[in-house]
Amino acid sequence: MAEFHKLIANVRDALERRAVPTHNGAAESAKAVPTYKAARRVELASQFARELEAVGGHYLGTVTPKEMVARVRGVAAALNAQSVAVGTGLVIDPAPMMEALKLAGITVFRTAAVDDDAGRAELRGKLARCDFAVVEADCAIAATGTLAMVATPERPGSLTLVPPVNVILVSADLILPDLAAAISTIGSATIASHRLALITGPSRTADIEKRIVLGVHGPRDIYVAVVWRGDD
Amino acid sequence: MSNGPAGQDFFAASEAAVADTQLRRKLENATGRHLDHVAATRAEFPAYEDERDASRRIKEDSIARLDDLLAQLKERLEANGCSVFVAADAAEARKYIVDLARERGARRVIKGKSMATEEIALNSALAEAGCQVVETDLGEYIVQLRGERPSHIITPAIHLSKEDIGLLFNEKLHVPYTSEPTALTALARERLREVFLAAEMGVTGVNFAIAETGTLVLVENEGNGRMSSTLPEVLVAVMGIEKVIPSMADLSHFLEVLARTATGQKLTTYTNFISGPRRAGEADGPREVHVVMLDNGRSAMLADPVLREALYCLRCGACLNVCPIYRRVGGHAYGSTYPGPIGSIVSPSLFGGATAALPFASTLCGACREICPVKIDIPRILLHLRWKETAAKETTDKDAGTLPTPVWPRAARRARSGVRMFSRMANHPMTARVMGRMAALVMWPFAHRGYVRWMPPPFSSWTRVRDFPVPRFRRRRKARAQLKPAKDGTQT
Numbered sequence: 088m089a090e091f092h093k094l095i096a097n098v099r100d101a102l103e104r105r106a107v108p109t110h111n112g113a114a115e116s117a118k119a120v121p122t123y124k125a126a127r128r129v130e131l132a133s134q135f136a137r138e139l140e141a142v143g144g145h146y147l148g149t150v151t152p153k154e155m156v157a158r159v160r161g162v163a164a165a166l167n168a169q170s171v172a173v174g175t176g177l178v179i180d181p182a183p184m185m186e187a188l189k190l191a192g193i194t195v196f197r198t199a200a201v202d203d204d205a206g207r208a209e210l211r212g213k214l215a216r217c218d219f220a221v222v223e224a225d226c227a228i229a230a231t232g233t234l235a236m237v238a239t240p241e242r243p244g245s246l247t248l249v250p251p252v253n254v255i256l257v258s259a260d261l262i263l264p265d266l267a268a269a270i271s272t273i274g275s276a277t278i279a280s281h282r283l284a285l286i287t288g289p290s291r292t293a294d295i296e297k298r299i300v301l302g303v304h305g306p307r308d309i310y311v312a313v314v315w316r317g318d319d
Numbered sequence: 320m321s322n323g324p325a326g327q328d329f330f331a332a333s334e335a336a337v338a339d340t341q342l343r344r345k346l347e348n349a350t351g352r353h354l355d356h357v358a359a360t361r362a363e364f365p366a367y368e369d370e371r372d373a374s375r376r377i378k379e380d381s382i383a384r385l386d387d388l389l390a391q392l393k394e395r396l397e398a399n400g401c402s403v404f405v406a407a408d409a410a411e412a413r414k415y416i417v418d419l420a421r422e423r424g425a426r427r428v429i430k431g432k433s434m435a436t437e438e439i440a441l442n443s444a445l446a447e448a449g450c451q452v453v454e455t456d457l458g459e460y461i462v463q464l465r466g467e468r469p470s471h472i473i474t475p476a477i478h479l480s481k482e483d484i485g486l487l488f489n490e491k492l493h494v495p496y497t498s499e500p501t502a503l504t505a506l507a508r509e510r511l512r513e514v515f516l517a518a519e520m521g522v523t524g525v526n527f528a529i530a531e532t533g534t535l536v537l538v539e540n541e542g543n544g545r546m547s548s549t550l551p552e553v554l555v556a557v558m559g560i561e562k563v564i565p566s567m568a569d570l571s572h573f574l575e576v577l578a579r580t581a582t583g584q585k586l587t588t589y590t591n592f593i594s595g596p597r598r599a600g601e602a603d604g605p606r607e608v609h610v611v612m613l614d615n616g617r618s619a620m621l622a623d624p625v626l627r628e629a630l631y632c633l634r635c636g637a638c639l640n641v642c643p644i645y646r647r648v649g650g651h652a653y654g655s656t657y658p659g660p661i662g663s664i665v666s667p668s669l670f671g672g673a674t675a676a677l678p679f680a681s682t683l684c685g686a687c688r689e690i691c692p693v694k695i696d697i698p699r700i701l702l703h704l705r706w707k708e709t710a711a712k713e714t715t716d717k718d719a720g721t722l723p724t725p726v727w728p729r730a731a732r733r734a735r736s737g738v739r740m741f742s743r744m745a746n747h748p749m750t751a752r753v754m755g756r757m758a759a760l761v762m763w764p765f766a767h768r769g770y771v772r773w774m775p776p777p778f779s780s781w782t783r784v785r786d787f788p789v790p791r792f793r794r795r796r797k798a799r800a801q802l803k804p805a806k807d808g809t810q811t
């Protein structure tokens with residue numbers, strides 16, 4: 088079986104195709120990244136950061152998983168947060184971050200599948216009251232500073248809609264050049280069976296005299312950390 | 320006034336609107352700001368023209384095989400678990416949605432921004448059935464509080480200043496007066512948040528419907544569309560039948576041009592993809608999704624080979640912002656849900672009645688065609704509709720089908736003869752120079768800061784509405800001197 092994975096990896100590298108994230112959340116093991124790919128990733132990450140800031144988002148940097156924990160704790164401290172919602176990870180392991188937040192005395196809850204109306208109402212109330220939500224994006228678009236979020240039972244769409252502030256994590260290898268690449272990576276099959284939201288910056292309006300105001304109905308602030316899992 | 324909230328005389332309404340100098344100032348400000356954003360975003364995206372051509376081609380193809388695509392879309396939507404209702408006209412669509420609200424016991428209905436629901440006058444129908452309907456787009460919320468109709472396709476409250484909105488909130492929401500847009504937005508957020516969390520039914524529009532996967536795409540900036548399609552148990556999405564496109568791959572071309580033209584953004588804040596109700600274990604998303612496919616005159620437009628092109632429209636609203644008529648009279652003067660150049664070509668088919676005169680409310684300057692993200696030849700369609708309207712009136716015309724001789728109004732005849740005289744004169748440089756100097760000499764004593772404010776009839780019909788610039792005596796010679804290179808060889 089190991090031989091088979093190696094073969095697939097070789098074929099993917101040769102074709103420059105990236106692995107499509109699976110939605111059952113298995114974290115990939117860390118592996119070294121070839122130099123030319125690393126350079127491309129850095130380029131896309133910096134373009135993404137520039138575009139994100141242009142639409143009013145906050146860039147927390149391209150960080151290792153350990154640094155990521157520190158950055159999220161920093162956001163929590165700055166917001167003086169009491170309660171944080173966490174969407175279960177895709178490829179980034181959220182456990183160390185949750186530990187760190189708990190150690191700082193913050194109530195942390197993970198969103199999970201619910202089957203009854205009572206559970207749904209409870210979750211909605213919790214999300215409406217929490218100070219911020221941390222959730223991982225399925226991929227990001229460098230050209231527009233966009234984050235793609237596929238809704239699943241573990242990571243409901245409300246996470247990036249109801250809380251006042253979002254911290255969004257995205258794996259460095261999942262920053263894609265443009266919209267067309269993102270749509271084809273996520274794939275028609277996933278879109279046909281899940282709800283998908285492309286999020287470009289904080290909620291905004293220009294309805295009063297065409298003046299831009301951030302934070303209308305959705306989150307007012309979006310912090311994004313690009314997580315480099317390949318070489319630590 | 321057949322089935323929509325339409326039916327006043329444009330020419331009477333526009334005269335009143337033009338006299339409202341406050342309105343003109345607000346419109347100039349807002350539309351000007353929009354055009355600056357659009358120009359800046361386009362300049363940094365070299366592929367814009369390619370994406371625009373691609374979008375145009377996809378729309379041509381989609382409309383040409385609309386029957387197949389609609390059948391495919393319906394099948395896929397139903398396979399995804401949605402209910403599909405095909406409404407031939409506004410009344411059918413209204414009845415379906417009102418009955419649904421009654422059956423599900425929905426008392427509170429929230430609406431994302433949707434022109435299609437404005438078109439069918441859904442709000443009043445739901446209100447009559449005893450539902451509390453709340454518009455959640457900030458601009459729509461403002462015009463709803465004022466008991467008005469939106470005056471722009473994407474900026475509903477474009478006709479209001481921040482002071483107007485401050486006074487409105489002060490009066491209707493009983494909050495202290497402020498004219499700060501940030502504070503006003505925060506007030507609306509607070510009020511609408513309670514409504515979002517409590518509503519039983521959400522109604523939204525649809526920007527694109529993808530036949531291949533049965534997916535509805537909804538673009539927006541505020542998050543209200545996403546709220547309306549995520550939080551309530553029942554979602555109703557109302558789509559004009561022209562919104563269908565073949566595949567997911569086609570979508571990215573439209574998304575590349577839509578926001579760039581509509582708001583000058585690269586992509587709207589939220590692009591929502593909805594393919595069906597929530598699945599087992601999901602904490603949010605509607606339990607049931609109803610898609611209302613609305614014809615309401617669209618298939619009749621399709622039958623007219625010239626008018627068909629109007630169905631390519633993405634409802635970006637850019638043609639309103641560039642239109643010299645819209646920028647002076649605003650949206651309400653059009654007396655239709657869809658104002659501006661695009662409104663002038665779709666309203667007669669959708670609403671009939673007094674809107675049949677709207678194709679005449681244009682200078683045919685072509686700015687709308689230039690900015691349109693799918694290159695709709697609006698002036699051509701306007702001329703076509705003028706021809707149809709005039710032909711319909713001249714029932715005695717023996718050879719129907721040929722262009723009847725137009726009967727020009729007196730003012731137009733006078734303007735035409737004036738232009739003819741001017742062009743004859745301008746073609747002879749000597750005459751032009753002599754006449755220009757004579758005009759300048761005659762006007763000079765009456766001029767104030769280079770303009771003449773009053774002239775005797777028949778010229779008074781000009782000076783009544785605008786000042787006349789006095790021809791400059793030495794302009795020509797000066798202009799020529801400026802074009803000559805300076806002595807050190809540099810251009811001045």
